[in-house]
Amino acid sequence: MSEQYFKSSPTSQHSLHQIQDGVAGLTLSFQTDNGVFSKQRMDYGSKVLVEAFADSVPAGTYQIVELGSGYGPVTIALAKLYPQAQVTGVEINERAYQLAQANSQLNRVENTAYQLADAGQWQASQAPDFVVTNPPIRAGKQVIQQFVRSAQANLRPGGELWLVIQKKQGAPSMEAFMEEVFGNVELVTRDKGYWILKSQKTK
Numbered sequence: 001m002s003e004q005y006f007k008s009s010p011t012s013q014h015s016l017h018q019i020q021d022g023v024a025g026l027t028l029s030f031q032t033d034n035g036v037f038s039k040q041r042m043d044y045g046s047k048v049l050v051e052a053f054a055d056s057v058p059a060g061t062y063q064i065v066e067l068g069s070g071y072g073p074v075t076i077a078l079a080k081l082y083p084q085a086q087v088t089g090v091e092i093n094e095r096a097y098q099l100a101q102a103n104s105q106l107n108r109v110e111n112t113a114y115q116l117a118d119a120g121q122w123q124a125s126q127a128p129d130f131v132v133t134n135p136p137i138r139a140g141k142q143v144i145q146q147f148v149r150s151a152q153a154n155l156r157p158g159g160e161l162w163l164v165i166q167k168k169q170g171a172p173s174m175e176a177f178m179e180e181v182f183g184n185v186e187l188v189t190r191d192k193g194y195w196i197l198k199s200q201k202t203k
Helices: 044-056 073-081 094-106 141-154 171-182
Strands: 017-023 026-032 063-067 086-091 112-116 130-133 160-166 186-191 194-200
Touching (some): 017 044, 017 073, 026 073, 026 094, 044 130, 044 160, 044 194, 063 073, 073 086, 073 094, 073 112, 130 141, 141 160, 141 171, 171 194
Parallel strands (some): 063 086, 063 130, 086 112
Antiparallel strands (some): 017 026, 186 194
């Protein structure tokens, strides 16, 4: 069993390499390593999340936070697509956190920032307009539910949580949980078993 990517301090031997991938019309390059999520390619669910968000949300000067940002593909893609926004990635894995900072430089984006923190316990210094997440399913149901609670607690009134999850990994129960926490939920799109769920903070 390989080391879990949601640990704070991976101990697996380094194997740095660079990949290139495309999403929402962008071509991006990333340095990846052992001990991080989806090191060979940008996760398909992350791509569906970015593309669904970009299809629905117009350009603007937003505060966007990604919970569980890994080596940065979603944070960096959104920063490219929304150059007037400030996009912050929150990540517990020290190795992924360091890679994300390097990858922002590699892709020449200046409107990103990263916090080394547990996304389930994270506290925003400024309430974001959007929280997006491709949560670490393998960390367990309680952990990913805490991502949802954390988003609800930190979003500004009217702000939105966007979440991607596979149907086979619990999308219907996550849909019900987001309805419970936010009082509303919308199934934005489905693609190859991945569901994009959206909730708005109404109070």
